[in-house]
Structures are given as C-alpha cells and as structure tokens.
Amino acid sequence: MPQNSVLSRAARALLLVSLSLGFLNACGDNGPSESPSLSAEERQQLEQRIAALEADVTRLQAQVAQQQQDQGRTEQENTALAAQVETLRTQLAEARELLDSQDWDGVLVRLDEARGEVERLKALLQTTEGRLSLVAALRFGDAPFALDQPFTTARGDTVQFSELRYWLTNVKLRKQDGTTVALAHSYHLMDVMKAQDVEGTASPTVLPARRREQVDVAAVPAGTYTGIEFSVGVDPAYNDDMSRQAGELHVLTNMASISWMWFTSYIFTKTKGQYVTADGGAAPFAWETGTNADYRTVSQTFAAPVTVHSQKQLTVRLRADVAALFSTLSPRTTPTINASDAASRSTLSNAFQSMFSLEAVENPDR
Amino acid sequence: MSRGSGSLVLGLLWIACGGSPGGAPPDAPEQPPALVLPVGFSSLPAPEDNPLTPEGVALGRWLFHSPRLSGNGQVSCASCHAQAHAFSVPEALTTRGVSGRPLVRHAPTLINLAWAEGLFWDGGARNLESLSLAPLTHPDEMGQSNLAAMLEDLAQDASVARQFEAAFGDGPPTLGHLLRALAQYQRTLVSARSRYDAWRRGEPGALLTAHERRGLDLVRTRCTPCHDGELFTDNAFHNNGLDARFGEGEDESRGRGRVTLREEDTGRYKTPTLRNVAVSAPYMHDGRFATLEDTLRHYRQGVVPSPTLDTALLREGEAAGIALNDAEASAVLAFLHTLTDATFLSDATFGPPPMSEDADGPWSRAGPDFAGIRRLPVARPRP
Numbered sequence: 001m002p003q004n005s006v007l008s009r010a011a012r013a014l015l016l017v018s019l020s021l022g023f024l025n026a027c028g029d030n031g032p033s034e035s036p037s038l039s040a041e042e043r044q045q046l047e048q049r050i051a052a053l054e055a056d057v058t059r060l061q062a063q064v065a066q067q068q069q070d071q072g073r074t075e076q077e078n079t080a081l082a083a084q085v086e087t088l089r090t091q092l093a094e095a096r097e098l099l100d101s102q103d104w105d106g107v108l109v110r111l112d113e114a115r116g117e118v119e120r121l122k123a124l125l126q127t128t129e130g131r132l133s134l135v136a137a138l139r140f141g142d143a144p145f146a147l148d149q150p151f152t153t154a155r156g157d158t159v160q161f162s163e164l165r166y167w168l169t170n171v172k173l174r175k176q177d178g179t180t181v182a183l184a185h186s187y188h189l190m191d192v193m194k195a196q197d198v199e200g201t202a203s204p205t206v207l208p209a210r211r212r213e214q215v216d217v218a219a220v221p222a223g224t225y226t227g228i229e230f231s232v233g234v235d236p237a238y239n240d241d242m243s244r245q246a247g248e249l250h251v252l253t254n255m256a257s258i259s260w261m262w263f264t265s266y267i268f269t270k271t272k273g274q275y276v277t278a279d280g281g282a283a284p285f286a287w288e289t290g291t292n293a294d295y296r297t298v299s300q301t302f303a304a305p306v307t308v309h310s311q312k313q314l315t316v317r318l319r320a321d322v323a324a325l326f327s328t329l330s331p332r333t334t335p336t337i338n339a340s341d342a343a344s345r346s347t348l349s350n351a352f353q354s355m356f357s358l359e360a361v362e363n364p365d366r
Numbered sequence: 367m368s369r370g371s372g373s374l375v376l377g378l379l380w381i382a383c384g385g386s387p388g389g390a391p392p393d394a395p396e397q398p399p400a401l402v403l404p405v406g407f408s409s410l411p412a413p414e415d416n417p418l419t420p421e422g423v424a425l426g427r428w429l430f431h432s433p434r435l436s437g438n439g440q441v442s443c444a445s446c447h448a449q450a451h452a453f454s455v456p457e458a459l460t461t462r463g464v465s466g467r468p469l470v471r472h473a474p475t476l477i478n479l480a481w482a483e484g485l486f487w488d489g490g491a492r493n494l495e496s497l498s499l500a501p502l503t504h505p506d507e508m509g510q511s512n513l514a515a516m517l518e519d520l521a522q523d524a525s526v527a528r529q530f531e532a533a534f535g536d537g538p539p540t541l542g543h544l545l546r547a548l549a550q551y552q553r554t555l556v557s558a559r560s561r562y563d564a565w566r567r568g569e570p571g572a573l574l575t576a577h578e579r580r581g582l583d584l585v586r587t588r589c590t591p592c593h594d595g596e597l598f599t600d601n602a603f604h605n606n607g608l609d610a611r612f613g614e615g616e617d618e619s620r621g622r623g624r625v626t627l628r629e630e631d632t633g634r635y636k637t638p639t640l641r642n643v644a645v646s647a648p649y650m651h652d653g654r655f656a657t658l659e660d661t662l663r664h665y666r667q668g669v670v671p672s673p674t675l676d677t678a679l680l681r682e683g684e685a686a687g688i689a690l691n692d693a694e695a696s697a698v699l700a701f702l703h704t705l706t707d708a709t710f711l712s713d714a715t716f717g718p719p720p721m722s723e724d725a726d727g728p729w730s731r732a733g734p735d736f737a738g739i740r741r742l743p744v745a746r747p748r749p
Contacts, residue, residue: 205515240492240493240496241413241492241493241495241496242495242499242542243416243496243545243549244415244542245540245541245542251499251541252513252541258500258503259616261496262486262488262500262624263625338616339616340615340616340627342627
C-alpha cells in the first residue's frame with residue numbers, strides 16, 4: 001500500500017468509519033487529523049471493531065478452507081484466496097499495534113483497508129460455487145419406508161420390500177429466466193438394500209447394505225434459482241454406450257445384467273419384495289425398468305427463489321412416496337416387470353416420476 | 367416382384383479411396399498391407415469419445431485374442447470369431463464357449479462393423495463400445511463372472527497396464543477402456559480387398575468374368591434392398607421367411623422383436639453382409655443352411671409365409687421368394703465367390719499379436735497398419 005497517500009486516506013477513512021459506526025461524536029469539531037486522544041469508550045469501540053473484523057476473517061477463512069475441500073476451485077484460485085486472507089490478518093495485526101501506540105489515524109487507515117478487503121473477498125465468494133444437498137426421503141404414504149415391514153397399498157395389497165433402488169441423475173437447477181444449469185457428474189445410485197453379492201461374481205464380492213436418500217453436490221454454480229430438475233434412469237448418451245463412465249455409473253452395481261445388456265441399457269429402477277396372495281401366502285414380486293423409453297424427468301418449483309454461492313447452503317427436501325408405485329400396478333396381477341414388458345415398465349416409470357413431492361427448501365447462510 | 371429397383375450403375379463410380387497404398391514411415395520394419403476402404407468410403411467412423419489410435423487398436427487386438435478375459439482363462443473373443451472364417455466359426459451353434467454348451471445363434475462375422483449400427487443378430491447391442499460386455503459375461507460364451515477380478519488381473523501385469531496407459535492415459539485399466547479398445551480394434555476389421563473390390567476400383571488386371579458380372583447384376587436387382595450397397599447389407603432387420611412361428615417374451619426366436627418389443631419386428635434378423643460369404647458358412651442366424659447352395663434354394667423355393675415376412679419377398683400370384691433359374695443361381699454363386707477377401711482372412715495384423723519378450727509388452731509394436739489409420743481423414747463422429 002502506497003505510503004504517500006496515507007494522510008489523505010486517513011482523513012477519508014476516519015470520516016467513513018465515524019459516519020458508519022458513529023462512535024466519534026466530536027469528530028466534526030476536532031477534524032480528522034486532530035485526534036490526540038480518545039476516550040476509553042472510543043478506544044474500546046475501535047478494539048471491538050478490530051475484533052469484529054477478525055471474526056469476519058476467521059469465518060471467511062473457514063469458508064475458503066471448506067471450498068478447498070469441495071474441490072470447486074483450481075490450485076491457483078486457492079492460493080490467491082489464501083493470500084487474501086493472509087493480507088487481512090496482517091492488516092488487522094497492524095491495526096492492533098497502532099492502537100497500542102495510540103496512532104489513531106493509522107488504526108483507521110488499516111481498518112478501512114481491512115474492511116475493503118473483507119468486502120472484496122465476500123463479493124468474490126458470492127460469485128463462487130456453493131453446495132446443494134438433495135434429500136429424497138423415502139416414505140410409504142404417511143409411514144417411514146423400511147424393508148421387511150408390511151405396507152398396504154391403495155389397491156388393497158399387502159407388500160413388504162427387500163430392495164428398492166433407482167438412478168437419480170442429471171440434477172439441474174432452474175434459473176429465473178427458465179434456463180437450467182446442469183450439475184456435473186450427476187449420476188447417483190439411490191437405494192435401500194441389504195448386503196448382496198454382486199450378480200454373477202464367482203468370488204464373494206459383496207455390495208454392502210445401504211440406505212442412500214441424499215445427494216450432496218459441491219461446486220454448484222452461484223446464482224438465483226427457482227426450481228430443480230432431475231431424472232430417474234440414465235440418459236441415452238450414457239445408456240447407449242456402456243463404455244462411458246460418469247459419476248457413480250458402473251455396470252458392477254447389480255443395476256445392469258446380462259438380460260438388460262441385450263437391450264444396451266442399465267436397470268433404471270429395481271423394486272423387489274413379497275406380497276400376500278389371495279390364499280394368505282406370500283409370493284415374490286420383482287419390478288425393473290430400463291431402456292431409453294423409461295427415462296423420466298422430475299421438475300419441482302420452489303416456493304421462493306433461492307440463492308446459491310459459497311456462503312449459503314441449499315438443501316432441497318423431497319418426499320419420495322413408494323406408495324405411488326402401487327397406485328395402478330399390483331404385484332398380484334403383475335408380479336414381474338422386466339425388459340420384455342414395455343407397457344408395465346412405462347406405467348411403473350410414470351409412477352416413479354410422480355412419487356416425488358417438494359417438502360421443504362432450506363437456504364441458510366453458512 | 368414388388369421391390370425397389372436395385373442400382374445398376376456399375377463400374378462407373380471409381381472413387382478414390384482414403385486408404386490407398388501410400389508410403390509407410392521410412393523406419394517401419396516392414397510395410398503392412400495398407401488399410402483399404404470400400405469404394406465410396408473415405409473414413410472409418412468412430413464416436414467422438416473413442417477415436418481410433420494406434421495404441422488403442424493395438425490394445426484391442428491383444429484383448430481380442432487374450433483368453434485371460436474369460437472365466438476359465440481358455441476362451442478369447444477369437445475363439446468364436448476366427449479370422450480364417452471371416453471372424454465366425456464353421457459350426458452352426460458353437461460349443462467353443464467356457465461351458466461347452468451350444469450357443470443359441472451362429473457366431474456372427476465381424477466385417478466392416480465401423481459402418482454397422484445395432485449389433486448381434488437382433489441388434490441388441492447399440493454400438494461396438496457396448497457390444498463386448500454380453501459375450502464377455504455370458505455363461506456359455508466367455509463366462510467372465512468376475513469383471514472386477516479380471517481388471518485387477520490385467521492391472522497386475524505391468525506390461526498390460528502400460529498398454530492401457532499408452533492408449534487411454536494414466537490410471538489402472540477400467541472396464542470402459544477395455545470396451546473402447548476392443549471397439550477400436552473391431553472398427554479396423556475392414557474388408558475391401560476382394561477380387562470384386564479390385565475390379566470395382568479399376569485396378570490393372572482386375573477382372574470379373576462375364577458369368578460373375580451377370581451374377582453381380584442379379585445380386586443388385588434380386589438381392590436388394592437387403593444386400594445393398596458396397597457393404598452388401600442394409601444393416602437393417604428382415605424376416606426372410608425361415609419360419610412360420612416365433613417365440614414370445616424373451617425367447618430368442620422372437621428375433622429383433624425381442625429387443626424392440628414390437629410385433630412387426632417378430633422374426634426379423636440383421637442382414638449379414640455378403641462379403642466373404644463363401645468362407646463364413648453355415649448361414650442364417652442359427653446356421654441352419656450348411657452351404658450357399660442350400661441358402662439360395664431357400665430363397666428360390668423355401669420361403670415360409672408369416673405375418674412379418676418381408677414384403678420384398680412377396681410376389682404377385684406366386685409363392686413368396688426370389689425368382690432365380692438354375693443359370694442365374696449359378697451366376698450369383700460365381701459372383702459371391704469374388705467377394706472373398708483373402709487378404710482380410712489372412713492379414714497378420716488382424717491376428718494374434720506376436721509374443722515378444724521385450725519390456726515393451728506381450729505384443730509386438732508391429733501391429734495393424736498404424737500408418738494407414740493415421741493417413742485416414744478425420745472421421746466424422748457418429749450423430
């Protein structure tokens with residue numbers, strides 16, 4: 001910082017700080033360059049101001065560190081941000097030293113510089129990527145969804161589940177002008193399942209038991225958004241070419257199988273369990289969807305626009321009602337849905353599309 | 367016959383092909399046969415995210431011939447796709463797979479697949495990148511039931527891992543890269559050096575006899591629109607009157623219908639190319655006809671009506687089929703033999719890579735015609 005401008009800057013700074021903070025009651029009388037002594041109260045206010053800025057810097061530093069973990073930045077950007085935070089720390093340390101030596105002008109200059117620096121950093125962080133948590137909480141009507149627990153469908157069937165899995169892909173946020181921003185690597189496998197062998201593996205390769213109802217996305221472009229879109233299934237570009245890999249897409253997840261490879265498709269959704277037969281016994285049902293025809297997109301509009309940047313958290317809470325899958329289909333009449341049953345697959349895919357509703361959108365500061 | 371008229375414009379379009387013999391690099395130890403494309407084709411198409419590279423093709427060639435990919439370590443892709451048989455096998459329903467059980471269909475030839483869409487007899491595989499997964503894992507084919515372990519095994523072999531890195535960059539071998547390398551190699555399996563091709567290009571001394579010319583004219587009129595164009599296939603699916611009844615659901619005899627689930631596709635199968643047809647017996651999706659004579663007999667008098675029978679085979683006031691008298695059938699047979707591409711069937715650069723003890727890897731650097739591939743104009747990505 002150039003020393004030759006210190007005096008004029010000191011004057012400006014004093015004016016600015018006193019106006020904005022209103023703690024130098026007598027400043028109009030004394031003039032900016034004449035502040036030989038401050039009352040204890042005024043000195044305390046200056047100290048508080050430094051402390052407040054230090055707290056600001058600590059918070060910003062934590063955000064910068066968090067962003068480094070999110071990997072939304074390049075190495076260069078990270079270094080630049082860290083340097084900016086370091087400059088701030090130096091300025092505030094200098095302000096404390098000047099306070100001790102009763103150089104009020106010097107304190108005010110440093111505080112002015114630090115405030116400017118903090119605002120620039122905040123502005124920068126507000127243009128940089130934020131995070132999104134998309135929660136699709138599984139329910140069965142009003143009850144929480146769980147495996148091995150009987151549920152009654154709208155059509156009067158009693159069903160219990162051993163497995164429910166689906167691909168949630170291509171998450172996009174909708175902007176006010178109606179365009180969408182696609183999030184990268186957006187292929188997520190959602191499931192409630194017990195431990196199971198990877199199909200076809202000779203040696204015991206096991207997929208662990210898992211309940212996955214949440215997608216966390218770092219590096220969401222900053223902006224104001226009015227809605228969210230995502231798809232159930234895998235888009236044709238990736239579904240048609242099994243050599244393409246993105247996000248969690250992989251054929252070794254039991255969401256692809258030999259029978260579906262003949263159609264060149266991932267299994268988009270799997271719904272398996274048992275139902276109670278007419279004579280009171282139990283029989284298995286297994287429903288699968290897949291092929292490009294079964295790809296469905298879900299769109300939800302927020303009640304109010306939300307803001308995404310590195311200083312905000314966006315959490316979208318969806319309710320995924322499994323009961324919706326049984327509104328037109330019954331395991332009694334259709335115990336098996338697979339690649340060769342296009343009509344039932346289409347009905348089931350529509351049901352998956354309709355099972356999501358928006359419960360809450362949270363957009364707090366981080 | 368109510369069919370579209372076939373092209374009779376022959377010997378007129380002498381279009382220079384992209385892979386015409388050119389100079390190999392001066393330091394090349396030997397000049398492999400240049401990659402020659404069929405007349406009218408100037409590039410090998412490839413998807414944007416899997417362009418042909420010498421390293422990728424070399425890796426694919428090694429993978430294609432490696433039994434390490436199979437469940438029992440004894441079956442490679444080449445086991446059922448033998449070069450001498452135009453990358454097919456001489457038995458109808460082969461038992462060469464890991465289980466020794468006969469397959470449901472005749473192993474298809476691998477010829478000019480760069481221009482094919484919808485692979486397998488029913489088109490179930492959309493592209494070469496997705497093709498290999500099914501035979502790799504099918505319990506009666508290569509029976510690889512542990513893809514993760516297979517990849518781990520490949521990663522453990524330093525020379526193999528190096529070849530993966532050479533082809534696809536740093537990192538351990540992935541299933542996606544394995545599929546892409548196999549696809550690259552299979553795209554190079556171009557057959558365009560038959561006697562017919564030489565004559566078509568007007569090469570000095572390349573002649574077809576009058577009898578063969580007559581056969582070609584007949585193929586262009588009677589065997590189109592299915593065996594059309596320089597690829598001698600429309601790459602589409604037809605019911606050519608083999609059976610009166612077909613299966614339902616997941617029954618393989620449903621043909622193309624098993625994949626599209628449409629009634630009109632029941633009993634339809636992919637049109638195979640006529641290229642190298644004389645060496646790729648037996649014929650049809652299930653290899654039911656042992657000889658070309660049997661096959662022609664089917665078209666002349668064996669076509670069975672069914673609801674999805676191709677309209678190209680319907681004839682006014684006559685039984686369905688193709689009209690060919692004995693002399694015409696003889697000419698057609700004579701012509702079909704001119705489509706045999708001896709170079710394609712014996713080209714060592716398509717075959718197993720020679721074993722090498724040097725540190726470079728288990729296969730020699732002198733592989734397929736890398737220079738030829740490099741000389742090709744940039745391929746347009748598939749839409």
